[in-house]
């Protein structure tokens with residue numbers, strides 16, 4: 126996703142609550158009902174205000190069987206894999222030629238990458254098994270309900286030296302009735318888990334002073350409004366300074382609200398528009414809402430499953446430079462045993478190299494705890 | 503700055519929905535010809551087209567999902583107001599079939615916005631009032647199957663869906679509406695100016711490469727059609743005229759309460775969207791002379807106004823400097839040609855109604871031809887004696903002429919022949935030489 130090829134399309138401002146209210150009761154009823162493939166004559170008779178005999182007849186007339194050439198079931202994977210000879214549809218013929226072209230591995234790679242990129246956020250959709258589970262009533266979703274797709278991107282900060290690029294890190298489905306803080310708590314960022322300071326003197330100390338426990342402040346900035354997290358007493362209001370600055374620069378009026386009091390239904394957003402989530406002082410993540418729709422019965426019905434992770438970036442983990450197998454747990458600076466500076470080590474390789482048999486530090490170096498992105502979610 | 507609707511060539515590489523619109527239109531045309539909205543009739547046509555296998559060949563789950571999303575998007579456009587009642591009825595059956603025969607689990611759903619939904623509900627109310635029970639039944643069945651997503655926008659709006667513009671606008675049905683088309687937006691004045699400037703620059707560089715005194719490019723580089731811009735303008739004008747003619751005819755038709763589509767018209771219609779440089783031969787022949795005049799005057803001026811922007815590059819393209827850049831240029835040449843061939847390839851062919859298969863093959867053959875001719879320059883680099891080099895700049899060479907003819911007119915084969923002959927000669931020229939060396 127290079128910035129150069131973005132055709133960014135942004136919707137008008139949508140009030141999520143108004144969107145929800147715009148649908149009439151019959152649609153809401155539809156969304157709540159479980160899907161039925163086999164026709165239930167009585168339901169139809171009622172819906173169409175006809176007698177059952179007529180409906181039965183209609184069921185025959187409108188059967189899907191009339192759309193098949195043979196009554197044999199279609200072998201899904203076979204049809205996907207190879208095209209029957211006697212098929213003359215234009216789209217299929219184009220696909221046939223496309224398949225020819227894909228015999229070129231280089232071309233195939235580009236195409237597959239494209240498809241993967243485009244469809245990745247839609248693949249990990251909830252399956253029926255998940256939704257059929259028994260759910261305690263207090264965790265049942267309530268209808269009518271909206272479901273939003275939100276994409277969280279990698280912090281811009283980590284790419285300071287490069288041209289800023291957007292890399293989607295996670296995508297979630299969130300419910301309209303959820304608080305913004307529920308999304309915030311689900312955004313995983315390694316910067317939250319950083320442990321400040323050199324730990325080389327006491328590597329065995331159990332440390333839980335994660336950055337997120339020390340610096341708890343954070344905000345979303347969406348359509349001119351700051352949503353500040355003030356759940357903890359020592360949270361700071363980052364937005365004050367920005368609002369003041371914006372006023373001086375005549376950048377328009379900005380508001381500030383409390384994140385923990387705001388649900389997604391209260392938001393007014395543009396789909397496709399980049400907004401921002403800031404935490405740890407200056408760790409900025411672009412967030413984009415891409416879709417709003419009514420919750421359906423095929424979506425997870427348990428509120429505890431939300432925010433529902435539909436996509437997670439697959440990046441390479443950083444492995445220990447000594448054994449090259451285990452995930453790195455330490456970043457070590459100025460080590461004389463390291464092939465590079467700074468260097469990644471796993472715990473098992475870090476200890477024997479840098480400490481003697483009594484656990485005494487050998488030489489001058491600095492060691493910081495490291496949390497790999499792939500290891501934390 | 504690319505114009506608003508500029509589509510980078512990279513994105514044209516794979517269009518999952520190529521041909522889909524054509525198929526749907528064929529199906530719906532045949533359905534409207536029956537003059538009824540009965541599901542039975544629809545099913546007959548659907549069966550004869552083997553539409554239930556429409557997902558064939560989509561390699562994996564991701565691909566088939568993307569494809570089906572596109573299909574729904576296109577099909578649901580026919581289900582909406584500008585279409586006639588009969589087309590909308592056909593579109594509902596179409597969606598019913600597409601939804602149920604999709605080879606995807608869990609099923610892809612049909613996205614409906616609030617606006618769409620109210621239109622659809624209105625349509626269904628009418629159907630019910632007129633006692634088209636099959637329409638009513640199938641609509642209820644889709645609803646019971648939870649076939650719909652109730653959404654706020656037609657598509658997800660996210661950066662990754664970069665071909666949003668492209669797919670949405672290019673594939674909107676044009677048979678049943680008479681608003682401006684994407685074509686006019688894509689080939690805007692601004693775009694044409696830029697294209698013209700680039701083309702000119704490109705031509706100049708090629709001339710510069712041929713030597714200080716050259717007036718025409720080296721033949722090995724002269725593979726681009728020279729009157730490209732003029733031809734596009736002509737095509738656009740022809741298209742506009744025809745469009746106006748049709749829309750007025752259409753209005754008459756709707757007044758006359760006949761919902762049948764003008765079949766002859768439609769068959770040559772829909773492909774212009776995806777292949778703008780293509781115009782049915784008969785039309786351009788009859789109107790050529792009149793259009794030519796207007797097209798030439800309009801564009802020559804426009805291109806000049808842009809030229810100043812290219813000045814820096816032009817200065818840079820002195821022969822001596824260009825000498826070094828040859829390698830690079832060759833590459834970019836190839837790039838450009840490849841892009842062109844891509845466009846050719848993915849544009850649905852006209853007259854598919856007649857004998858579709860043979861034409862398909864024909865096009866594939868032509869493609870091979872085209873790539874073959876790309877290789878030629880390397881073989882003939884030293885051969886500077888260009889046939890007809892005394893002619894002015896705008897004279898087109900055999901190679902480009904061959905290419906042009908295949909895109910611009912309906913009569914493909916006869917005009918391809920000189921091209922083939924040309925190549926034969928090249929081969930013959932080479933062979934004796936080799937023999938001599940051996941001897």
Ligand SMILES: [Zn+2]
Nearest residue numbers: 280314316408
């Ligand atoms: Zn962060």
Ligand SMILES: [Zn+2]
Nearest residue numbers: 445448471474
């Ligand atoms: Zn290790």
